[in-house]
Amino acid sequence: MVEDLEQITKDLERHVKLAEDRLNQLKYLQADFENYRKWSEKEKASVIALANESLIKDLLVILDDFDQAIPSLEKEENREGLLMIRKKMMKILGEYGLQPIECVGKKFDPHFHEVISKEKCQQESDTILKDFSTGYQLKSKVIRPSKVKIAEQIAENVGDNYGKREDYWD
Template sequence: MTADHGKPEKTQLAEETLQLEKELAEMTTLAEERLNQLKYLQAEFDNFRKWSEKEKGSVITLANENLIKDLLVILDDFEQALPSLEDEKDREGVGMVYQKMVKILARYGLEPITCMGGKFDPQFHEVLCRKQCSEESDTIVEEIGKGYRLKSKVIRPSKVMIAEHASKKEGEENG
């Protein structure tokens, strides 16, 4: 009897073992799925955080850009006023204020576009007029209005006069 009675116990234990192994496999699969979901959510959150920081930086840069564009008008006024001041003390005082303003704006990334003697580049320059001269064509011969970059972005192109090379005299062309 014990031998017969023992067989069903072994079968029952084997069935329970199989059932537990099956449940363990299901739980392991579920745990792996949850872990993968957690890793995915972590990556998504990290990407969101990076995007959010970048967006915040863009908003600050745009706000600075608009403010600096408005201040460029005052910078231009200083540049025009300085040569016209007759009193040396006035010129020195206004010059100091102008230099402070230039330094402050430079800390925020503002830099003038240098152009004299260089070649015309439509990314940095706006041609207002041309001048016939012996210089090579498209060489900048005069800066009419100062241009500026904020970090690497042009916020105001330089207004320039460029050379138009006069290779032949007018009479030679018609003759």
């Protein structure tokens, strides 16, 4: 009888250990499934964002066409209609996270701007003077940089090279 009790105790310990092992396996499987679910959701969101980005990039051409057409319609009746359509389009694209990059008067930043030309003037160097083509951000990602003209500051002490004036040699 003592031997039977010892055998039952050993069997019970073995079954308890087996149950604990299976419970741990189940916990690992549950954690793996949860990680897979989160990864899958991120991947789905990434695919949607990429598809939205591609579509929005294609629509930027239409916004550019509006921006070019509106100034030429200064005295026409259609101007207000085009302005309304452009505003609605920007509102819808804004709901998807599209924002124009404001740049005139700000410092040049290569992450947001592309320099097309420079102009010598009294303003501080690398200050943006003109925006040739509006840049856009989709949420926090730049999908098209602004094409800009920047200032190139004129030196105050022109001609102090070895005591000679530069314009003397011109």
